Amino acid sequence: MTTTLSINTLTCEYKINPIGLDIKKPRISWKMQSNRRGTIQTAYRIQVTENDQDFTNMLWDTGEIHSDESIHIEYKGPELTSQTRYYYRVKVWDNFGDESEWSEIVWWETGIFNDEEWKAKWITPHPDEIDPLSEPAFLLRKEFKLKAPIRSARIYGTGVGLYELFINGDRVGTDLFSPGWTSYHKRLQYQTYDITGQLGEGNNAMGIMLADGWYKGNLSWENKRHIYGDRRAAYFQIHVKYEDGTEEIIPTDATWTASTGPILFSEIYQGEIYDARLEKEGWNKPGFNDKDWHETTVQDMPITHLVAQENWTTQVTEIIKPINTFVTPLGDTVLDMGQNMVGRVRFQVEAPKGTTIILKHAEVLDNEGNIYFGNLRKAHQEVKYIAKGEGIETFAPHFTFQGFRYVKVEGYPEQEKGLISENFVGEVIHSAMEPTGHFECSDPLINRLQQNIVWGQRGNFLDVPTDCPQRDERLGWTGDAQVFIQTALFNYHGGPFFTKWLRDLKAEQYPDGGVPFVIPTVVEGANAAAWSDAATIIPWEIYKIYGDKRLLSEQYESMKAWVEYMRRQGPDEYLWVVTFNFGDWLALDAPSGSYSGSTPKDFIATAFYAYSTRLLRDAAEVLQKEEDVEEYNSLLEKIIEQFNYEFVSPSGRLVSPTQTAHVLALIFDLVEGKVKERTAVELNELILQNDYHLTTGFVGTPYLCLALSKCGYHETAVKLLMQEGYPSWLYSVKKGATTIWEHWDGIKEDGSFWSDEMNSFNHYAYGAIGDWMYRVVAGLDLDNTAPAYKRIQIEPKFAGISLTYAKAIYDSMYGRIISSWCLTNEDIEIEVEIPANTTATVILPSTCLKNVRESGTSLNTTVGIHHSYEKEGNVILNVGSGCYSFKYPNEGRFSITFTEESRLVDILEYKEAKHILDQYAPGITNPPGIFAMKMKTLKELANFPEANLSTNTVNTLIEELNKIEWNLTPAH
Structure with a gap:
């Protein structure tokens, strides 16, 4: 075999060729490619230089480092300087003794490290000439002359509220809504643009458009304005390097001129008014006559800290x-x-x-x-x-x-x-996040649901994770963000996105550790269970998915402060009894006139108190904070003990008979032993008693199917997913939804609406079901002992006739992972792809070693399988990187209908359905595959007047079918 070992997708701080970094010790990552199974990196070498072609005068050369690390390798060379481009390349060695060629040459470029390097001034139109509170967008311009041919040129800078830049009449970059929305008084992003190709020797001009944006525009339903300030202002400098080695800076200062133009009004919620008759042709080009323009003035701004662009633009x-x-x-x-x-x-x-x-x-x-x-x-x-x-x-x-x-x-x-x-x-x-995940299955409605989840994320991840993008809200609600975080990180690369948002959360956190409801904070309110827990949940999820220990360390004190805040509330430090809480927001079991479900708020609060404490303890372990590990492990044990005393009866029954209460107790491991078994049984019964419908809200829904599958009720979880009647995920799909709704019945059966007061049709929280779909249904998951999918777990859970095929693809930090399965009456096929420099545990359900073939050969002769054994009726494989195709006989373990569709009414003509029912009802004892269908479907068919079926016939048929164990359960 000719071995091909290579490196691709080199990134610095998650990005390819980033410009304007202000990180003094940036981290480098790469992905390996190999055509050999079981490839593991054994060593790497990184070289860094300031010369783009010649690596003879290296700034940093690691030499051959014996390590399998290939993500977040911190630069440890000489101190970096501002406004400098650094080129780097990587080569690796593997466990087969192969050495790769050098990777392609890539780079990162630094921004401005030190405050004294800023020569710009904050400028705004002179208030005596243009009213600073006026609605029209401002135009600012400056003409300047470059004395010689240029080698390179950059713009560094920012603005408040939003800006667009122009050089010699052309737009600079393609970014929108710059500089983004941060906690402006504490953190303001600046951007860097390469404008080398837009400038020339001689006369040049720069133009800036400024509008209110988030900084001073109307925000929230409270019609608040000027939350951060009441002056728009610009802060930029052009840095030119000439061919002769000299440099020049053109900053914003009082020599700029100002005017208004065609944008008469522009607000994020309200829209824009543009009068093209007022356009000033050539205003951003050299030679424009600005004698009628106005003076600018230098403005003192309440900005404490400029940071380079963190988020995807x-x-x-x-x-x-x-x-x-x-x-x-x-x-x-x-x-x-x-x-x-x-x-x-x-x-x-x-x-x-x-x-x-x-x-x-x-x-x-x-x-x-x-x-x-x-x-x-x-x-x-x-x-x-x-x-x-x-x-x-x-x-x-x-x-x-x-x-x-x-x-x-x-x-x-x-x-x-x-x-x-x-x-x-x-x-x-x-x-502009990079797409990373894909899910599909045999059911077109579920595929549409997945598309709706993705579109909901696209619509609401506009610089901050907003709750909705249409009404007078559009705020970074912490609860929505934390319940959706796992699904979000599957669909798109969220490293830079959440790095920026978490830093704002930390900046907005109160001195007592409390966490506001929304980040950035523009409305009153803080410290709600499941909302403020974003402070602990999101940093931990970022660590799990990307292995970002630096961000976890950076956020650790914020995590700790939030747990300590909860610890100080109320008379018992092991219970969180709060005066205000959102509860299970929008749950369907809410009392009349309330948005919160019936699950007691102190139950929810204490459950999340335990969960956040667990995550804090785990973070302390990762960061090797041994004293904290001991302290918070002890705290966790006492919270769980007190939870059971307060919320579990002596006989083992939860005090709250709601779906959400049972879900939280199970998913957060708050009960164990027989109490856990009883809680799982009762959760399943609560679903069955409600005819496979949920009653959960924002708190319970994200974990509902996960809890069911985890506790052995995967069939119930699948039936919940496949449910089409209200309330369900597919109800909105059947109603024509193309995004996720805020309310299960945003549009009711009769076409009328839920209340105008709160009825978004693009509200991603309930899209959190996507996490369960790809991790459990498709079976693509990580091993929690190794972050970033260094160790992968593939464990598909089949859904028989409900789903006969599922596939998940995820582009991890190490490379592409695929888990795909297909069921027929004869065979079970599972396709797996594991990237180089990782390993995986593959669990093949309901089979034995002798029956499994990989690409047509027995497992004991398969290259790449390190270990194989049987356990509890499954085959367990430890495998190395590569593509694998497993196949084994179904042998009646899972009953599959002759079609991939699960709903009888959708797949059969009426006459055929009536013929089969008449043929087998009511004395059915050994039904063919067509009767492996949901009870719900039979009930729907019985409602067809053309069927002319008596109630007794239908009821008898359902009774008989209920006695038969065809429901996707493995044969025993």
Whole structure:
């Protein structure tokens, strides 16, 4: 065999060729490729230089380091300098004695390390000439002359609120909503742009547009303004390096001039008004006559700390064309984008001067087919464009975004003839995270659900993890973020995204350890169970998925402060009895008039107190804080002991008979032994008694199916997932949803809506089911003893006729992982891919060693399998990297229908269904595969008047089927 060992996907601080880093000891990661199974790195070598081609004068050369580490290798060379590009390359050796070639040469570039390097001043239009509280966006400009040919040029800087930059008339970069939303008084991101290709010797010009944004614009339902400040301002400097080695800095200062322009109004919630007649042609180019422009002034700003860009920048990531244009019963002309999206509409128009075009954005139509704006509350989501009247004009708003599927169009000149939808496109906008995960299965509704989960994340991960993107809220709710974190990190690379957000959480945390409801903090309120626990849950999940020990260490004191806050509350340090809590938010078992479910709030609070304490203890172990490990392990034991005393009866029954109470007790390991067994049985019964429907809210839902599967009730969990009737995940899918809803019945069966007060149709929290889908159904998981999927666990849990196929793909820090399975009546096939430099435990359900073949050969001759054995009716394999194809006989262990669809009504013509029912009912004793169906389906069929089935016949058939063990349970 010709061995190919190579390195690819080199990253520095998670990013490929990052520019403007202010990290003085950046970390390097890479992925290995090998065509040999069982490849493990045994050594690596990193070289770093300031020369892009010549590695003869190295800044840092590790030499051959004997280690299997390939992620987060910290730079340990000489101290780095600001505004410098460093090139690096890597080579590795493996356990077969092979040595790779050097990787491609990649780089990182530093930003500004020291405050004294900033020459810029905060500038804003002089208040005597332009009212600083005026609504129009500001235009700032500066013309300058470069004395010689340039070697390189960068812009460093930031602004408050939002900015766009221009050099010589051209936009700088493609970022939107810069500098992003941080805890501005404590942390403000600055950006770095390479503008070498946009500048030239001689005259040049720079332009800046400034709008309110999050800094001083209207935020939250409380109509708060000027939360951080009441002055927009810019802070930039161009750094030019000439070919002759000299340098020059052009900063913002009082020599700049200012004006207003065509953006008359721009707010995140309300939209934008743009009057193209007021455009100042060439304002951002050299030679523009700005004699009528106004002075700028240097402004003192309440900014304490500038940090280089941490998050993925916000970008247009996809273009969507409308699928339809129609006129509603009320006479409105409406575009249908076909997808509930977040972003903006770009259109082109040729119209007389002064023509006003208005776009009004909404998520859904009402039951009469009219566009529905009620759930937007005080957010207008309206864009107004006034035409210049000079040929074809193209426009998209600059400093606002909308959450929408439908767009009401007013004033477009072609409307009278029928709107030309080809002139409109939707631009999808979010933080430009790298996609990392994919899930699919044999059921098209579940696949649509997965798409809805992904679209919900795209819509709400716009610089911060917002709860919803359309109404007057759009805030970084901690509870939503923590319940969705595992699913989020499967779908997209969330390292930079959550690094930035967690630093804001730490910055906003109160001196007593309390954690606000939303981050950044713009509304009152703090210290709610399952919300504020984001302080412990999210750092730990980032560590698990990416092995980011540095971030865990950075957040450790924040984690500890939150646990200590809970410890100090109330008369008993081992119970958290709070005066306020959200409880199981939006649970269906809530008392009338309440948003919180029936699960006692102190039950929920103490459960999360225990969970956060457990995570803190585990973090202390990772960080080798031995005293803390001992202390918080003891605290955890006492919390669990007190939880059982307070919330479990002497006979072992939970005091709260809710689904959520049982879920939390099980998933957080708060009960054990016979109490745990009883709790699991009772949880299963609660689901069965509710005809396979859930009653959980934001707290219980994320863990519901995980708890069931973990405790041996996977079949029940699958039936919950497959449930189509309200309430269920598929109810909204059947109603045409393309994102996740805030309420299980956002749109009711009759087409009416839940209350306008709180009815988002893009609210990702319930999308947390995705975590269970890929980890349990597809079986792609990590071994908790080794972070970042260094050790992988593949353990698919089959769902028989409900699902006959499932596949998960995840691009980890080490490389691509695949877990895929397919069931037929004859065989079970499992496909696995494990990346180089990792190992995996593969669990093949319900078989024995002698029956399993890998790529057609027996396991004892298979290369890459290090160890194999049988345990509890399963085959356990310890394998190395590579692609594996396992196959073994089904042997009747799982009953599979002749079709992949699980719902009888969907797959059979009525006559065929009636014929089979008539043939076997009521005396059925040995049904064929077609009767391996859900009881719910039979009940649905019985409601078809054409079936003409008596109630007795249907009930007898259901009785007989209930006696038969065909339900996806392994044969014993």
